[in-house]
Amino acid sequence: MSNAYLSKVLEQVKQNNPNEPEFLQAVKEVLSTVEPVLDKHSEYEKLAILERLVEPERIIIFRVPWVNDKGEILVNRGYRIQFNSLIGPYKGGLRFHPSVNQSIMKFLGFEQIFKNALTGLPIGGAKGGSDFDPKGKSDTEIMHFCQSFMAELYRHIGQDVDVPAGDIGVGAREIGYMFGQYRKIRNAYEGGVLTGKAICYGGSLARKEATGFGLIFYVREMLKAHKDSLQGKTVTISGSGNVAIYAAQKAMEYGAKVVAMSDSNGCIYDYKGIDLDLIKQIKEVERGRISEYLNQHYDAIYTERTSEDSPIWEIKTDIALPCATQNELTLNSAKKLVENGVLAVGEGANMPCTQEATDYLLEKGVLVAPAKAANAGGVATSAIEMSQNSMRFYYSFEEVEAKLDRIMVNIFKACRENAEQYGCPGNYVAGANLAAFKKLAEAMVAQGVV
Numbered sequence: 001m002s003n004a005y006l007s008k009v010l011e012q013v014k015q016n017n018p019n020e021p022e023f024l025q026a027v028k029e030v031l032s033t034v035e036p037v038l039d040k041h042s043e044y045e046k047l048a049i050l051e052r053l054v055e056p057e058r059i060i061i062f063r064v065p066w067v068n069d070k071g072e073i074l075v076n077r078g079y080r081i082q083f084n085s086l087i088g089p090y091k092g093g094l095r096f097h098p099s100v101n102q103s104i105m106k107f108l109g110f111e112q113i114f115k116n117a118l119t120g121l122p123i124g125g126a127k128g129g130s131d132f133d134p135k136g137k138s139d140t141e142i143m144h145f146c147q148s149f150m151a152e153l154y155r156h157i158g159q160d161v162d163v164p165a166g167d168i169g170v171g172a173r174e175i176g177y178m179f180g181q182y183r184k185i186r187n188a189y190e191g192g193v194l195t196g197k198a199i200c201y202g203g204s205l206a207r208k209e210a211t212g213f214g215l216i217f218y219v220r221e222m223l224k225a226h227k228d229s230l231q232g233k234t235v236t237i238s239g240s241g242n243v244a245i246y247a248a249q250k251a252m253e254y255g256a257k258v259v260a261m262s263d264s265n266g267c268i269y270d271y272k273g274i275d276l277d278l279i280k281q282i283k284e285v286e287r288g289r290i291s292e293y294l295n296q297h298y299d300a301i302y303t304e305r306t307s308e309d310s311p312i313w314e315i316k317t318d319i320a321l322p323c324a325t326q327n328e329l330t331l332n333s334a335k336k337l338v339e340n341g342v343l344a345v346g347e348g349a350n351m352p353c354t355q356e357a358t359d360y361l362l363e364k365g366v367l368v369a370p371a372k373a374a375n376a377g378g379v380a381t382s383a384i385e386m387s388q389n390s391m392r393f394y395y396s397f398e399e400v401e402a403k404l405d406r407i408m409v410n411i412f413k414a415c416r417e418n419a420e421q422y423g424c425p426g427n428y429v430a431g432a433n434l435a436a437f438k439k440l441a442e443a444m445v446a447q448g449v450v
């Protein structure tokens with residue numbers, strides 16, 4: 001990094017956020033790629049463009065007390081990071097997972113600003129959630145937790161203010177309980193205050209599928225640009241949640257063979273191709289463990305996870321799709337993938353590759369579809385859900401999917417064009433950051449110092 005302004009801001013961010021490694025990682029990744037824009041716009045330093053971009057507009061932290069089925073009172077911590085509202089109301093998911101802390105919330109909120117800018121839709125960036133662990137909780141406990149979470153969050157959100165959605169541990173069930181509580185407290189039907197709602201009360205068709213489908217549309221475009229396709233390719237996908245399941249479905253529709261999926265305990269390998277209906281039954285209906293797959297497919301192989309390197313990346317594959325969580329694909333895993341001849345890595349999760357892993361993959365000529373572009377289909381379809389709620393009308397599944405496809409094509413185009421324009425053709429990680437940063441900086445200049 002030779003730009004002095006950039007180095008100065010990065011140092012400040014390190015000093016101001018000493019215990020936030022994930023947040024620093026996300027900021028560093030973006031800042032390390034936007035140098036050519038800063039070199040062209042020396043006025044950005046005087047306008048403190050970077051300083052304003054890396055500081056959240058507002059951080060809300062709150063207590064979430066709730067009662068479990070045994071009558072015990074428990075307390076979790078809730079967060080909402082309203083990071084940036086330059087181009088629209090704050091927008092971003094809620095994550096319920098024991099690992100949630102301020103660093104993870106801030107990295108996700110920061111990424112969200114750029115992702116949302118790439119969609120071309122009017123949405124700002126936010127993220128929220130809690131260190132609550134939904135695993136093993138009864139339906140009643142989940143409902144009580146969601147109601148208590150919303151009893152505080154409601155005062156900070158609104159369909160023109162901040163519109164949360166789901167993320168890890170938050171799906172249609174949790175959104176439903178939170179929406180019910182919000183509606184009761186507000187005594188008004190603000191349909192667009194949350195997205196990822198069930199279809200029966202204002203959700204959008206194809207929202208559930210959108211992140212996974214969008215990832216595959218992006219990967220399709222990326223392969224097409226390199227005169228290749230998904231047809232006949234072997235694919236491995238980490239995770240077996242919302243993003244992973246629908247990425248698998250769309251990859252199969254394009255003629256790829258998905259041979260492995262995982263959860264936090266381990267991964268399954270099925271050389272015949274994964275039985276996705278069974279995965280949906282285990283994960284979406286029974287909320288079970290992926291190892292149960294072997295109860296019906298005796299010849300599949302289950303490998304327990306024993307270190308930070310997930311065993312799924314040791315499997316030979318053409319295309320690897322990390323769709324579980326941050327930093328799940330390490331440098332060791334990247335080396336294994338390259339050794340086994342991987343062609344492309346498509347990030348379905350947020351920041352799933354460590355910085356070292358991304359650098360290594362790019363250096364070895366592997367195509368990398370960066371999360372903030374490749375998984376933007378979820379939030380883009382959330383924005384389509386908001387627009388349907390405003391219109392008090394709905395689109396068919398096919399209409400939403402066609403809009404999503406168009407958005408992903410445009411996002412890839414922006415990544416490719418920016419990568420070429422700034423002298424790093426084929427580096428879509430840099431292309432995505434450059435495209436989003438230019439738009440945000442322009443909006444900041446236009447709106448003055450606020």
Ligand code: NDP
Pocket residue numbers: 166167168169170211238239240241242243244262263264265323324325326328348349350375376378379
């Ligand atoms: P889900 O809760 O539906 O699924 C998460 C999956 O990842 C599960 O299989 C889970 O396994 C696994 N997982 C979670 N934490 C870990 C961990 N620490 N180590 C290993 N595996 C883990 O979440 P989503 O599918 O919605 O989200 C997955 C990723 O995609 C996240 O990074 C999220 O931020 C990102 N994303 C999601 C969007 C959406 O629309 N849902 C939009 C854009 C990005 P287990 O069941 O064992 O916990």
